[in-house]
Amino acid sequence: MMKFAKLTKEQFEELSDEFAVFLAAQSIDEKEWTKIKEEQPELAEKELEVFSDFVWEKVLNKTGYLEHFSKDALNLFKCNEKDMQRIVVKVNKEGINLLDTKDFDWLLDNSKDPRIEYLKGKKEYKSERSIEIFDVVQKGGVVSDGKLFEAMHKMLSV
Incomplete structure (x- = not known):
């Protein structure tokens, strides 16, 4: 269950480098990510949701x-x-x-x-x-x- 909201496609595109680092921290490279998206779309969706919550939490914690x-x-x-x-x-x-x-x-x-x-x-x-x-x-x-x-x-x- 998401805490916040899923980032938009545009937001994901702007954060593509950060998302790559996020995936790399889980030992998922570009090739593996492509495979997950094709073969396990529900897992890919879950990763996008976890990343979205991570980004929102980081931004909101800094918001004054x-x-x-x-x-x-x-x-x-x-x-x-x-x-x-x-x-x-x-x-x-x-x-x-x-x-x-x-x-x-x-x-x-x-x-x-x-x-x-x-x-x-x-x-x-x-x-x-x-x-x-x-x-x-x-x-x-x-x-x-x-x-x-x-x-x-x-x-x-x-």
């Missing part, structure tokens, strides 16, 4: 921040060891689209506008940290450098 943008809101996450902090920036302005650079710049330039609502929260992980981070990723969150979270956090702490 996530961002999720929609037309009228930003969801910013800081993924601590025991909990996840969240800042929501909701813009109640007609015609706003934060996915558009000019509207996002408007938000940054007008952070004190009364049509902008800020919410802060924190929740402890109820399950494994990596699983909860993966859930946010599955819902559209992307790993970030945390600069926007930290800037908003600093602004809201003043």
